[in-house]
Amino acid sequence: AQTVTQSQPEMSVQEAETVTLSCTYDTSESDYYLFWYKQPPSRQMILVIRQEAYKQQNATENRFSVNFQKAAKSFSLKISDSQLGDAAMYFCAFGYNNNDMRFGAGTRLTVKP
């Protein structure tokens, strides 16, 4: 069974600094996708970034980037130049077909001004 683990229930970062959120997963699949979703207080789930497992190059989206280590089954999210609007719950998710996606328990990120 696929499982996703986020070991940091809460993280805090100073505005303009960099923070890294951790995620590990367990799977026997070789082809899959990984996602980071942001959930602000509005509860809307917003896609931040995604990574295809067959790609060695780490995905980047503006201030957001990932460190994908396939052998270690690790998928961390780095947020650079943190902004107050980045404060939210962040969920790591694993998907290997269109019928199943597994989510971690989330990391609550606080951004201090």
Add this chain to the structure above:
Amino acid sequence: NAGVTQTPKFRILKIGQSMTLQCTQDMNHNYMYWYRQDPGMGLKLIYYSVGAGITDKGEVPNGYNVSRSTTEDFPLRLELAAPSQTSVYFCASNSGTSAPRETQYFGPGTRLLVL
């Protein structure tokens, strides 16, 4: 283009009551999903549909039913509500026609409280 819409936003049910959570998408997506999110937890898949007339169980289907008569709508039915069904419910969709494991688009969620 509204994306994925859900109604109601919030509802209080008494134990044993029934209700239907509505979900509609206007992106002509084939795949639709229902998730629940318990406090402090990630999302868990309840049911999904790969097209009109086709539905299947996810990880936590007990106590729920779904139907998919049109491409746009995917209602979730709660029969005999129980306190354990207190949660936030998210509907999501994706096209499912091109790349597999593609991004899912989420609705704003429905908060349900069963007392």
